[in-house]
Amino acid sequence: METWSLNHPEYGLIEVRVGFDRDFAAEDPSWPGDEADKPGTLATAESPLKERIKLWTKNPTERMEVRVNGEVQHRYNDVASARLPLFGDGPKGELETPAGLSTDRTKPHLKLRVSSFDELLSVEFREGDTVVEFDPPTGSRGAHRRETMQSSELKRTLIPMAEGLGKGGWALAVLVLGPIISRFIGWLVGFLPDWDLPDWQLPHMDLPVPSLPEFNLPMPDIDLPEFPEVPEWALWLLEYSKIWVPVVIGIVVGVVALRNHRRSEQEKAAWQQHQAGKTPETD
Structure with missing residues (x-):
């Protein structure tokens, strides 16, 4: 089981725990999951890609639990990239779905980023601008991602940028590989025999068409101004909007991630100064 933690100066210890039904049921027999008899293994920082794919296909569904100061707030039936409210009503008879569509961003909530193999990569506490x-x-895997990003400012920007580009990668692949695939298909078609398909002729039918009245409306003679010719680069952008829009989104995601990291470090430093300035009298 993985446990992500953050000590908040006001709310206390916030934990996000990821595991399988068997892990949670071993601690709490009332855990509502239905796969407690299926063991699972989480990928680690050292897991190669082949092992990660195998675990993703063989593991039971990952579950998630959110705690604040040891009290359960939410229990989810899956791990997904979403914004989830921090506080909840505690344990229920069924597991929640981490949709997060109606999460109020002004209130305390969590923003999760999950890999394509359902690996939790990052968790952020958010409340308004915090x-x-x-x-x-x-x-x-999240620790491996953080260590890689902390190795340089360039990687801290490029890794989120690459993650933002992930959804548009298929479009870039089509642009690059499309001509190659087209030629390959044309080459294969050359080996197929020529078949003469029968010449099917549908019966001719004359249907009555109503004769509508003609209207001759006066049209004003307006001389429209001559518009400048659209440049080639603008036509290219219009034609390949599905290509460059994901690229722009990826760049924005990388810049925003770098900005949020700096804000996070500043906020943590402020929390530490606040805690250090406390005295028994003020507590």
């Missing part, structure tokens, strides 16, 4: 990053568990 953004603070959780500490990933040691040896997890």
Whole structure:
């Protein structure tokens, strides 16, 4: 089981726990999951791509639990990239779905980023303009991602940018590989025999068409101004909007991620100064 944690100066210890029904049921027999008899293994920072794919296909469904100061707030039936409210009504008879569509961004909530293999990569505490990053568990895929990003400012920008480009990668692949695939298909078609298909003729039918009255409306003679010719680059942008729009989104995601990291570090430093300035009398 993975446990992501953040010590908030007001709300206390916030935890996001990821595991399988078997892990949670071992701690709480009333856990509502229905796959407690199926063991699972989470990928680690050292797991190669082949092993990660195998775990993704063989593992049971990952579950998630959110706690504040040890009290359960939410229990989810899956791990997904979403914005989720921090506080809730506690344990229920069924697991929630991490949709997060109606999450109020002005109130305390969590923003999760999950990989394509259902691996939790990052967790952020958010409340209004406040953004603070959780500490990933040691040896997890999230810890590996953070260590890679902390190695340089360039990687901290490029990694979120690449993640933002992920949804538009198919469009870039079509643009680059499309001509190659087209030629390959044309080459294969050359080996197929020529078949003469029968010449099917449909019966001719004359249907009555009503004769509508003609209207001759006076049209004003207006001389429209001559518009400048549209440049080639503008026509290219219009034609390939599905290509460059994801690229722009990826760049924006990378810049915003770098800005949020700096805001997170500033907020954590402010929390530490606040805690250091406390005295027994003020507590």
